[in-house]
Structures are given as structure tokens and as C-alpha cells.
Amino acid sequence: MVARLAGATRQELLTFDDPSSCVSQGVPERMLRHAAACVRQAAAQVPTLRQITSPQGLAHDADLDTIQWRNGGQARLIEQIPFRLAVFDRTTAVIPLDLDVFYNGMLVIRDPAVVRALTRTHHNSWTSGDDLVTDREPDRPPAHLAPILACMRDGLPDHAATARLGLSARTYARRVSELLALLGTTSRFQAAIIAQRRGWL
Structure with missing residues (x-):
């Protein structure tokens, strides 16, 4: 379902994404890699990809490459994401039934008011998050770190x-x-x- 929605997205994909919860709950690696491939495909075709993750999520993503901050997407860090989320072109949203892992089941939301509320939640976290630095020199840490x-x-x-x-x-x-x-x-x-x-x- 998520792969189909991502493939049909044309303008904007917004996510709360933290792979660490998937790792801790034992989601099969092939499913994690499939999800990462869907996001990479979206990054290649969608003009706006905004992902919000946590430092822990970013660390666990090192081998998966789900967070596409080096490949055309935009990403920001917050201390902890409130729940997993994907919003496709501001018309459809998907959240996990347990709020953590899509693999355990998901709810597809098309009600415009609920989708707007979830989009606003993402926007508020985005404006308060920290940018990931992509233009640092490879042999030096980012200036603020x-x-x-x-x-x-x-x-x-x-x-x-x-x-x-x-x-x-x-x-x-x-x-x-x-x-x-x-x-x-x-x-x-x-x-x-x-x-x-x-x-x-």
C-alpha cells in the first residue's frame, strides 16, 4: 500500500521516520530495505520530500538509507518523533496502527480535515527541527558540532x-x-x- 501511494505521489511527500523502532521490533531486513527503496524512488520523482527523524533513527538508518538527506530530499532532526507518518500530496496519510511500525498494520486516511491536521503537525515539527548539514567538508565535522x-x-x-x-x-x-x-x-x-x-x- 505505501509503495503504491509513494509511486503515485507527484508533488510532495512528508514523513516522520525512525527506523530504530523497526529494528527493535524485529521487522525483517528485506521489508526495511523495500521501504528504503520506496523512499529512494520517491526522492527521485517527487519535487518535495521532507523527512523528520530523530538522532537515534538517523544512526540506525546508516545502512538502510531511508532518510534521503544526501540524495535530493530534505531532512530535519527532532528529539523524538511523535509517531510514524507519511503524507502523500496532502491528500492521503498513512499511520501505523501501533504508531511505530507500518509492518504491524496501518491506517490509510483520506479525510481532508484529518490529513490537514497531520500535515500541520509535521509542519510544526519541521519548523522546530534542526537541519542536517550536507555541505560540510568531508574531513571536518559541521561547524556547530x-x-x-x-x-x-x-x-x-x-x-x-x-x-x-x-x-x-x-x-x-x-x-x-x-x-x-x-x-x-x-x-x-x-x-x-x-x-x-x-x-x-
């Missing part, structure tokens, strides 16, 4: 790092999560190793 990496390198606890950088605890935690997602891991220790290999430290 470089100070985060320096604090991690120096072994600063979070409270000391927030004081050094003048950030709130929430903003610092979100940027740490973004850095981990960028490096394709959920471990700070592993992130330091990867950053060292890339020459970022």
Missing part, C-alpha cells in the same frame, strides 16, 4: 561541557545525539574512535 566533539575529546562531563559552550543541557544533548548519528553510532566511545579515524580529532 565541532565544539561538541572537542568537549567529548577533553572528557568533559555534560554539565561542564554545557558551561563551557553556554548551551542548555537539552541543546547539548541534542547536538551530541546529532554527532553520534552523523558518525553512525549510538556510543560516545565508538564515536571518538570513528572521529579519530576520520581525522576530526
Whole structure:
């Protein structure tokens, strides 16, 4: 159903997408790869693709490539998506019955008022989300994450790092999560190793 709707979409596809819930619930890998292929196809044919994910979702997506932020789509990060969602040309929306995984069943919504409400929910999260940086130099971290990496390198606890950088605890935690997602891991220790290999430290 989702593949058919994505294939028929011509103007805009909006999603809340976090593959980590699929991984934790044991969705078969072939289904995950099929879903990723549908999104890649949409990215190639739809003028506007806006995906919202979480840092954890982005980290789990490293091998799937569902979030098409490097391939013509637009993506933003929020701390946690409220539910999985796809809105096709603002006429049809799909949400999972359990709010997390389409594989467990889905509800197709065509009621214009409900679709508008879901589109507005997506828009509000989009305006408050953080952009994924696509124009960074390959041998350097994004400018706003470089100070985060320096604090991690120096072994600063979070409270000391927030004081050094003048950030709130929430903003610092979100940027740490973004850095981990960028490096394709959920471990700070592993992130330091990867950053060292890339020459970022």
C-alpha cells in the first residue's frame, strides 16, 4: 500500500521516520530495505520530500538509507518523533496502527480535515527541527558540532561541557545525539574512535 501511494505521489511527500523502532521490533531486513527503496524512488520523482527523524533513527538508518538527506530530499532532526507518518500530496496519510511500525498494520486516511491536521503537525515539527548539514567538508565535522566533539575529546562531563559552550543541557544533548548519528553510532566511545579515524580529532 505505501509503495503504491509513494509511486503515485507527484508533488510532495512528508514523513516522520525512525527506523530504530523497526529494528527493535524485529521487522525483517528485506521489508526495511523495500521501504528504503520506496523512499529512494520517491526522492527521485517527487519535487518535495521532507523527512523528520530523530538522532537515534538517523544512526540506525546508516545502512538502510531511508532518510534521503544526501540524495535530493530534505531532512530535519527532532528529539523524538511523535509517531510514524507519511503524507502523500496532502491528500492521503498513512499511520501505523501501533504508531511505530507500518509492518504491524496501518491506517490509510483520506479525510481532508484529518490529513490537514497531520500535515500541520509535521509542519510544526519541521519548523522546530534542526537541519542536517550536507555541505560540510568531508574531513571536518559541521561547524556547530565541532565544539561538541572537542568537549567529548577533553572528557568533559555534560554539565561542564554545557558551561563551557553556554548551551542548555537539552541543546547539548541534542547536538551530541546529532554527532553520534552523523558518525553512525549510538556510543560516545565508538564515536571518538570513528572521529579519530576520520581525522576530526
